Amino acid sequence: MFKKLFGQKAPPSGVSQSSASAANKTISAIQNLTEHEESLEKRKSLLEKRMDLEQEKAKKFLSEKKKAQALQCLKKKKLLENEIANLDNMIMRVNEQRMMLEGQRTTTEVVSSMHTAALAAKENMRAMKIENVDKVVDEINETTDQMRQLNEVFAAPLGLGADLDEDELMAELEEIEATELDKELLEPAPVPVTKLPAAAQASSEKMPSVPQKQKQPAAKTQEELELEALQAEMAL
Template sequence: MALKRKKAFEVNIEKINGARMTIETQMMAIENANVNLETMGAMRAGAEAMKNIHGSMDIDKVDATMDDIRDQMDVANEISDAISRPVGMGEELDEDDLLNELEELEQEELDAKMLETPAPAVYTPNVPTHEPERHKTRVEDDEEEELEALKASMAM
């Protein structure tokens, strides 16, 4: 009997522990739901505050204002440039014109140097006026003698 009671108590304890776990899980879910509800309320209040702040503004007005600011900054820069330019300096020179003028001056200088350079001295050796003598070798002499002998024998 004591064993049956013990077994019944153990089963009862397990049921109570299971119920307790379920209740704790429900409590955590309720706490999370409350946090979510408060978060949503805060987000909604933030959205309303932003709507009130931006109520009189729209993107077109902001763009127009920014364009006006840029235009005024451009005008201020032009005025500053005009004031800072020294008096009597005239218009700014075109950089391409200056480069072309520099190239022309350099070419003129190069042409002048080339004209001042003396012509190089031309040296040519004297051309011989007589025909060089041919030195006959002994082999050529022997061949010529044989040729003469052949000619003489054929003429007879």
Template sequence: MNLFFGKAKAKTTAKDAIYKLRETLDMLEKRQTFLESKADNELKIAKANATKNRRVALMALKKKKVFDGNIEKINGARMTIETQMMAIENANVNLETMGAMRSGAEAMKNIHGSMDINKVDATMDDIRDQMDIADEISVAISRPVGIGEDLDEDELLNELEELEQEELDAKMLETPSPAVYTPNVPRHEPERNKRIEEEDEEAELKALQASMAM
């Protein structure tokens, strides 16, 4: 504690400074609005007395000039305050960003402090080994037990070829044989022979009837 100057003044934060600047800006805006209304009123008085009372009109213009000067000063102050507020806000954003980045860096340092590259490599090697073992176990489990272990593969192939040959033979037997070409022989000769035989039989019948009649 300072015994001569009393209690030390607390540091102003960015939030407090921005809040105070906003209050001041609101006050200046209200003051400017008031002065603008006064200047407008003096202008009306000057216009109303321009031809009637030059002294009153001139006094009104002087007052308006004073009001305009104060309005100009307020505009400058407002511009300065708005610029300062923007600078403080940007600085505060930068401060928060740096704080967050610093926290992130410290967190990464703490995490990496408990890790070692050799330990990481060893862990990755263990993972690969365990994955290979799991692969081998999966293959062993999926292999059928007691099926085809003692069979001769050459013998099976020969039997398969015999079955294929039998299938081909069966298909060939089922295939219809090609039609035999038969020449178109005229049928006139057999018909003529048949007619001759019928005539001979008829002649023999008539001869028999004649002998019986005698």
């Protein structure tokens, strides 16, 4: 079956028509089986009600001491039970037949879809030639190379920045850093100032200051005395 569906030759028109006819018959059969199943279910429900009624009548006759009538009701009830059992078997057979047809219909639709997809894939491969694929790949590679070249052009420095030597700039920067480091090393280190504790500082503030002796002026030399005498004479 799959060889006929997926073979190289297209199926004749008669096959498609027969498939459509079979699908229509399947749908019609499923509908008929569904209707019969519903009808059987309704009859079963009716018989169950009649069976319950005969059961109640038998109980009533027994309460009235009418055993013969009660026995007749039980016989009718038994016949109804047998008929209900037959209906259950019929419903089961109809249900099985309907489920089988539904499964076949689903399988047929899936196979038909697969067949259509296979034909579409063949048409696509026939339209897409290998030389066309190679041409498209070459065009993509060419476009990629052009974009790479453009990126390299835009990444290169322009104008005055293109003439600058980065190695020379780095050497100058290192020289400046070395000079600044030498200046820092030549500067004297700050003397740390030790703060006295609060208690010691307070006690030092309370202590009286020691009076300092005034320094006596130093004795003048002979030359200084002669110079002062000369200045006094000139002033006169």
